[in-house]
Amino acid sequence: MFNRVDERIIQAKRLWLFLDYDGTLAEFAPTPDHINPDPEVISLLTKLAAHSRLRVAIVSGRSLSHIQRLAPVPGIFLAGSYGIEFQTPTGELVNRVAYATVRPYLDGLKPQWENLISRREGFYLEDKGWTLAIHARFAAADEAEDVLAIARRAACESVHLESFRLLGGHRFLEIGPQLAHKGQTVAYLLEHYSWKDALPLYVGDDDKDEEAFEVVKSKGGIAVLVSSAPRRTIANCRLPTPQATRYWLESFLDI
Ligand SMILES: [Mg+2]
Numbered sequence: 001m002f003n004r005v006d007e008r009i010i011q012a013k014r015l016w017l018f019l020d021y022d023g024t025l026a027e028f029a030p031t032p033d034h035i036n037p038d039p040e041v042i043s044l045l046t047k048l049a050a051h052s053r054l055r056v057a058i059v060s061g062r063s064l065s066h067i068q069r070l071a072p073v074p075g076i077f078l079a080g081s082y083g084i085e086f087q088t089p090t091g092e093l094v095n096r097v098a099y100a101t102v103r104p105y106l107d108g109l110k111p112q113w114e115n116l117i118s119r120r121e122g123f124y125l126e127d128k129g130w131t132l133a134i135h136a137r138f139a140a141a142d143e144a145e146d147v148l149a150i151a152r153r154a155a156c157e158s159v160h161l162e163s164f165r166l167l168g169g170h171r172f173l174e175i176g177p178q179l180a181h182k183g184q185t186v187a188y189l190l191e192h193y194s195w196k197d198a199l200p201l202y203v204g205d206d207d208k209d210e211e212a213f214e215v216v217k218s219k220g221g222i223a224v225l226v227s228s229a230p231r232r233t234i235a236n237c238r239l240p241t242p243q244a245t246r247y248w249l250e251s252f253l254d255i
Contacts, residue, residue: 005236014054017249025038058078061081081131082185110127186216225238226242228241
């Protein structure tokens, strides 16, 4: 599989790299508010950004302010909150949803979620501004399942699901605007910042990235999953670890 993918990469006139951050470029942080810029990632992104045949976009679920600190690299796109907020290579800041239309709903829900997880071990509420998330990675499995089910019901009663969406994951629940969608973000960037003859390539590690895989493949591009465990995916091929991803991307500099 990789031979065919590598062949397409070698033959492409230009490559637009869409890269998730956590679990893809860098190993997972212990908690989501842990911001520890990785010099190896920054060095790699700097070299990729300087290559005339390559364009780089980081597409992350983290807030834009986190991503700006983790990837302080000029000349690349930084998309945070699944692409609701992004920074262009020239430093322009774009919000795709009006904050004032989002926040009142999240402010209504937040105390309910806070109340639900208070006095429980292993839960963490993250307020990213545009979205709210409950992380339960360190909670007991049964309790995590029950609490996240209650949190989901509370969210459905508090917000209009026509304008918001729930994002799931392993012991994880998040609510944000409908545009908190990596696939729609990739489609938006390809349309509004089109780069003639560029082959889009998306690298990511979880189910939120699968939404982007679908879009990239529909545009004739390549989707790469980062995972060492067997998993259902629509990706064209897979890499086992963030370290292997960095090594593979580094090879693009020699093409
Ligand atoms: Mg990830």
